[in-house]
Amino acid sequence: MKARLLRIRGRVQGVGYRDWMVREAGAAGLSGWVRNRADGTVEALLAGEEDAVGSVLLAARRGPRGAYVEGIEESFAEPPDGPGFQRRPTL
Template identity: 45%
Template structure:
């Protein structure tokens, strides 16, 4: 019988999905998040949604992703964040390159 190692896939990265509600469109929120993510070394994307929320996906080391979530709960000075709903994202293989703004969904 072939011997299979059942070692879990141990990568030091996590992926989180964020839905941010409040006054977060038209206030530089996405641009600021791109800057914050770059500073923290987090990869992923951010976009506006037609329902007025901002949606983002963050990939990186757990402490860096948590720092971006902490940032998201404040946002830039001109934003008013009411809530950030954080969800887990199944590991989708390769992370995106950098942190980008996507088209409104």
């Protein structure tokens, strides 16, 4: 299992990015979470098969309609405790 922690910068709040990420990650069979951060970024933990994580990471660089992704910081992470992909409250 591969797990990545993402910090997504750009116009990514107020455009449905988190709901879009929940759909994309769920369709790919990933577990993890996504949340807004007070600094205007979106943070996400993606965990699952390497190809599925790579596919959602590639899609995250485009984001949903209305978003503009300036960049993504990516780091290795520990997989989440449970299954499923969820939207978390803002941190």
